[in-house]
Amino acid sequence: MKIIYITSESYIDHSYTIVKEINKHCGLKVFIQAKALTGEIKDWCSKLNAEYRERKRFRNPLSLISEFFFLLKIRNMKTDIVWFNSMTLYQAFFAKILIRNFIVILHDIEDHPESREKHGTLSARLTKIFAGKKICTASNSQAEIYKKIYGIVPAVFQLPAIDYFRESGINEVKISSDSVRFFFFGSIEKYKGIETLLDAAEILTGKNLQYELNIYGKLKYDTEYISTVIKKNKNVTHFNDFIDYRKIHSIYIQNDILILPYNQVTQCGPLLIGFSETVPSICSDLPGFREYVTDNVDGVIYNNTAKDLAEKMEHIIANKDSIKTLKNGIVENALKKFSMEVLAKSYMNNFRNFIKI
Numbered sequence: 001m002k003i004i005y006i007t008s009e010s011y012i013d014h015s016y017t018i019v020k021e022i023n024k025h026c027g028l029k030v031f032i033q034a035k036a037l038t039g040e041i042k043d044w045c046s047k048l049n050a051e052y053r054e055r056k057r058f059r060n061p062l063s064l065i066s067e068f069f070f071l072l073k074i075r076n077m078k079t080d081i082v083w084f085n086s087m088t089l090y091q092a093f094f095a096k097i098l099i100r101n102f103i104v105i106l107h108d109i110e111d112h113p114e115s116r117e118k119h120g121t122l123s124a125r126l127t128k129i130f131a132g133k134k135i136c137t138a139s140n141s142q143a144e145i146y147k148k149i150y151g152i153v154p155a156v157f158q159l160p161a162i163d164y165f166r167e168s169g170i171n172e173v174k175i176s177s178d179s180v181r182f183f184f185f186g187s188i189e190k191y192k193g194i195e196t197l198l199d200a201a202e203i204l205t206g207k208n209l210q211y212e213l214n215i216y217g218k219l220k221y222d223t224e225y226i227s228t229v230i231k232k233n234k235n236v237t238h239f240n241d242f243i244d245y246r247k248i249h250s251i252y253i254q255n256d257i258l259i260l261p262y263n264q265v266t267q268c269g270p271l272l273i274g275f276s277e278t279v280p281s282i283c284s285d286l287p288g289f290r291e292y293v294t295d296n297v298d299g300v301i302y303n304n305t306a307k308d309l310a311e312k313m314e315h316i317i318a319n320k321d322s323i324k325t326l327k328n329g330i331v332e333n334a335l336k337k338f339s340m341e342v343l344a345k346s347y348m349n350n351f352r353n354f355i356k357i
Contacts, residue, residue, distance in 0.1 A: 169249025
């Protein structure tokens with residue numbers, strides 16, 4: 001079976017994990033589209049024998065021409081199936097005309113609330129119009145949403161535990177601490193519920209409990225108000241900056257429990273990185289988390305209120321051995337379901353089914 005995989009810099013983390021395994025099961029040719037050939041992308045291409053393709057801004061008139069000839073090149077390679085890890089605006093239009101056998105992953109059936117990413121939103125809309133039954137989703141929860149809206153049951157390419165940052169990161173020795181170290185990781189956008197986490201932290205601090213809360217990521221809204229709330233809590237530290245990909249592994253091993261207080265979730269990269277790093281999470285009660293986390297086995301689910309989140313955190317502070325139990329649960333449960341080695345079988349079955357059709 002010969003497959004062409006087209007991905008982008010936006011999905012570099014899980015693409016690496018996926019390609020590394022699928023390469024063992026079929027003939028796979030990989031293209032990564034990005035704005036520039038950075039050192040990170042050079043290394044990625046070298047490790048995976050992938051080809052870099054410059055991605056021009058969609059407003060650039062040359063982008064239309066570039067995408068047309070790129071897909072023409074793909075068509076002439078005569079492969080069994082072309083696998084898009086999302087589409088650019090022009091790919092969504094041209095693929096239907098130029099390529100017979102293709103599938104495309106639509107990561108977000110629902111847009112994130114307050115999303116301002118116009119190109120991604122428009123590309124997704126065109127993909128839904130032109131790709132139809134060739135659309136797949138990256139999680140079962142998103143597949144359910146797609147089925148409810150469009151009446152179509154899509155194939156699912158479930159995202160795996162992401163080992164990219166563990167393998168490409170800077171190795172550091174974990175610093176011991178008497179306190180439980182909770183942390184939040186990722187750009188701080190409104191749908192991620194940082195206010196709930198800060199309210200929970202205020203409850204814990206009000207009880208004079210010993211703990212740390214480290215927040216890593218650029219604050220993208222209500223900066224003055226949220227920064228003020230953070231500064232008032234002696235137990236909270238905010239690293240308000242873009243996090244270099246080589247430092248992500250270090251962040252995970254220097255902390256104990258990841259907090260994911262999201263109000264909405266499609267798929268959650270920080271959770272999947274945590275599985276690879278054997279760092280457990282406390283997650284809000286949403287289908288996108290329920291799909292991956294087994295409550296009190298390899299993670300913890302709270303009921304979406306600051307009070308319950310604080311109670312879950314307080315329980316861990318009082319029972320530090322529970323962290324080790326959850327870590328063992330990741331190894332014995334989560335990784336046995338969501339490692340790429342396990343998921344590869346369902347990926348290959350999806351490819352075979354599409355080729356038959």
